[in-house]
Amino acid sequence: MNIYNDFNAFIKTVIEELQSIDKLPPDSLIDNISVDPPRQTTHGDLACNAAMVLAKKLKQDPISIAKVLSERIISHPDVEKVDIAGPGFLNITLKRTVWHDQLRKVLIAGESFGDSEIGRGKSINVEYVSANPTGPLHVGHARGAVFGDVLSSLLAKTGYSVTREYYINDAGAQIDILARSLYWRYCEKLGQENYEKPDGFYPGEYLVDLAAKLVIKDQKHWLDKSESEWLPKLSSYAVDEMMKLIRQDLSDLGVEQSTFISEKSIVESGMVETVLNMLSENGLIYTGVLDPPKGMKPENWEERPQTLFRSTAFGDDIDRPLKKSDDSWTYFASDLAYHLDKYKRGFTNLVNVWGADHGGYIKRVQAGVSALTEGNVKLDVKLCQLVRLLENGEAAKMSKRAGTYVTISELVDSVGRDVVRFIMLTRKNDAQLDFDIIKAQEQSRDNPVFYVQYAHARSCSVVRMAKDAFNDQSFDYKSLQKSDLSLLSGFDELALIKLIALWPRVVEMASEAQEPHRIAFYLNDLASSFHSLWSKVREDESFRFVVTDDLELTQARLSLVCGLRTVISSGLKVLGVEPVEELRG
RNA sequence: GCGCCCGUAGCUCAGCUGGAUAGAGCGUCGGCCUUCUAAGCCGAAUGUCGCAGGUUCGAAUCCUGCCGGGCGCGCCA
Numbered sequence: 001m002n003i004y005n006d007f008n009a010f011i012k013t014v015i016e017e018l019q020s021i022d023k024l025p026p027d028s029l030i031d032n033i034s035v036d037p038p039r040q041t042t043h044g045d046l047a048c049n050a051a052m053v054l055a056k057k058l059k060q061d062p063i064s065i066a067k068v069l070s071e072r073i074i075s076h077p078d079v080e081k082v083d084i085a086g087p088g089f090l091n092i093t094l095k096r097t098v099w100h101d102q103l104r105k106v107l108i109a110g111e112s113f114g115d116s117e118i119g120r121g122k123s124i125n126v127e128y129v130s131a132n133p134t135g136p137l138h139v140g141h142a143r144g145a146v147f148g149d150v151l152s153s154l155l156a157k158t159g160y161s162v163t164r165e166y167y168i169n170d171a172g173a174q175i176d177i178l179a180r181s182l183y184w185r186y187c188e189k190l191g192q193e194n195y196e197k198p199d200g201f202y203p204g205e206y207l208v209d210l211a212a213k214l215v216i217k218d219q220k221h222w223l224d225k226s227e228s229e230w231l232p233k234l235s236s237y238a239v240d241e242m243m244k245l246i247r248q249d250l251s252d253l254g255v256e257q258s259t260f261i262s263e264k265s266i267v268e269s270g271m272v273e274t275v276l277n278m279l280s281e282n283g284l285i286y287t288g289v290l291d292p293p294k295g296m297k298p299e300n301w302e303e304r305p306q307t308l309f310r311s312t313a314f315g316d317d318i319d320r321p322l323k324k325s326d327d328s329w330t331y332f333a334s335d336l337a338y339h340l341d342k343y344k345r346g347f348t349n350l351v352n353v354w355g356a357d358h359g360g361y362i363k364r365v366q367a368g369v370s371a372l373t374e375g376n377v378k379l380d381v382k383l384c385q386l387v388r389l390l391e392n393g394e395a396a397k398m399s400k401r402a403g404t405y406v407t408i409s410e411l412v413d414s415v416g417r418d419v420v421r422f423i424m425l426t427r428k429n430d431a432q433l434d435f436d437i438i439k440a441q442e443q444s445r446d447n448p449v450f451y452v453q454y455a456h457a458r459s460c461s462v463v464r465m466a467k468d469a470f471n472d473q474s475f476d477y478k479s480l481q482k483s484d485l486s487l488l489s490g491f492d493e494l495a496l497i498k499l500i501a502l503w504p505r506v507v508e509m510a511s512e513a514q515e516p517h518r519i520a521f522y523l524n525d526l527a528s529s530f531h532s533l534w535s536k537v538r539e540d541e542s543f544r545f546v547v548t549d550d551l552e553l554t555q556a557r558l559s560l561v562c563g564l565r566t567v568i569s570s571g572l573k574v575l576g577v578e579p580v581e582e583l584r585g
Numbered sequence: 586g587c588g589c590c591c592g593u594a595g596c597u598c599a600g601c602u603g604g605a606u607a608g609a610g611c612g613u614c615g616g617c618c619u620u621c622u623a624a625g626c627c628g629a630a631u632g633u634c635g636c637a638g639g640u641u642c643g644a645a646u647c648c649u650g651c652c653g654g655g656c657g658c659g660c661c662a
Contacts (some may be wrong), residue, residue, distance in 0.1 A: 010606070034603095034604090036601070038604095038605080039600095039601095039604090039605075039606090039608090040606080043605075047604080047624075049603090049604065052604085052642065052643085058642080085605075086604085086643095087604085087605075087642055087643065088642080089604080089605070128589060132662060134662095135608090160622095169662055171662095172661075173598085173661070173662085200661095240657075261649095263662095289659095290659055292659080293586080293587075293658050293659085294587065294658095295586030295587075295658095296658070301659085304659080306659070317658085318587095318659090320659085321587085321660075324660040325659090325660045326660075330660075330661090331661070331662050332662095355656095356589090356590075356657090357656060357657065358654060358656095358657085358662090359588085359589050359590070359657060360656080362589075363588080363589085383589085383590075385590080385591090385655085385656095386655095394642065404632080426598085427597095427598070427599095430590060430591080430596090432591085434597075444609075444624060445611085447624090453624095453627090454624060454625075455625095457622080457624095458622065464621090465621045499594085506601085513600090513602075518599095520599080521609090524609085524610090529662085531626065532625095532626065534621085534622095534625075535617085535625065535626035535627075536626085536627095537620085537621075538617060538618080538620080538626070539617085539626095544621060545621055546621050582622090
């Protein structure tokens, strides 16, 4: 809960009260009523649209409704005054003590200030990264990894029980190619040139390394064996080793997932057959022929009958094949099995984080999931647009096939984990992101993470100065909680407190919208507001935080500084970024 | 051809799920270091919110149709 929600609830009870004594007609719809911080500070602390919403429903003048409401609202102990403005806004100004109390709450609660209960009792499964285990991760994966990780933290902070999951696509044709590529490198290492380079060969250096490892492990054992002998062994060996690489990359990024689900084991468990049977029983499976997509040149297009899922019955554009022409399952079929598996593990809230190139896949999976779970599952798919990696303005290629992509470990090595994580959240997930390695190293205002870190470091610095000046321990959180916060009465000080007090609302809204970037933007605003207050001292000495002849005032101001520090630190924690106490040695 | 995403200041982007006079950063111009850290701050200039309709007290936000850009479209995952 936060102030805005509290007042929203309060105003709704006011309306119900007024209805019960016939001051307002019953059955007025109150769902769309909102209480928000107004854009303009001159409009008070809270803006409520209740009168206008009711006016629409009741076909009455909003101003007169507002008058009736305001008479009741003014009696709330926290309210200083209520203005009726514009087309019928209720602009509520709160007493200063409300804001002082908010700040005290921060000092008492520490980093748990901002925690919320909106997800209490709900579990949610967030699946992210899920890159094919055919090589190390590149920067495109990093975005999804950070996004999924921070979204998970955000959901956890708002009370959800979160499962962070990775789906290992270890069962498809690409894994065979991986094994053949490894085998080719293995032959190469042993000086045998007669094994032909496989189609779709993975050229990356990492397979050279892995082949060398394999030679040490098994020596020439596989050289004169047939593919049917080595393929299964090398496949699982390669997948295991690739997952080690990937987990290392994720760990470098500070991303820890708790659950890894193997596609292969899902398929081997017979879950795909279960899916087919379930859909069949509901008459959703038939054998049919798909039309070629219009507007595309149908090269190599052959009409062929396929086993199709009637996904159009659930809003998809065309029905989707579950079997390939060689009678093996399509990826879609095993993916449905995987989602059924999630359901059987008890999840009804699912979030999938995908690259934007998988956008065309959403409808069919949602169709499949609602068919298999009778609509009991809510599946949200969050698409992350690709990252354009720039280096002095030039775009670096990220093609896994070409083997020239920039890996996560290279990126983390050059700019640092915290910078990577923060910058990945400086854009909404569905907007393209330019990541300039040079700027990210610059450590300037161009680099938002430093701006926020700087505010945090300054807040730490001022506490150190205060301790020096007073030569005692009056500035720990316990002492500050008891300080006289009413001494914080300046316009800028109150503005900063109000921004700090906004934190719980930012957390809740970001969680509900599943938009972790809002945290990064908020932290930027908060840092800006603090830097601004910090610099006020240049025009006016009275803005000094540390007032050497006034312990009480210093404690009050340090309370504000520590409140800010707590919220920044708490926000950075959600982002998985380490707050620093000093930027200069 | 169909589906999804995007179009907001010169550039890169926010815009709190329909609110009041649309905001930041960069860039441009002009100020602030005998300093609680100038990796910072302050001020100025800059807009047909792609276009045209519609919904209503009220639209950058919702609906429809165009224009422009990106992604995807059976036997890849």
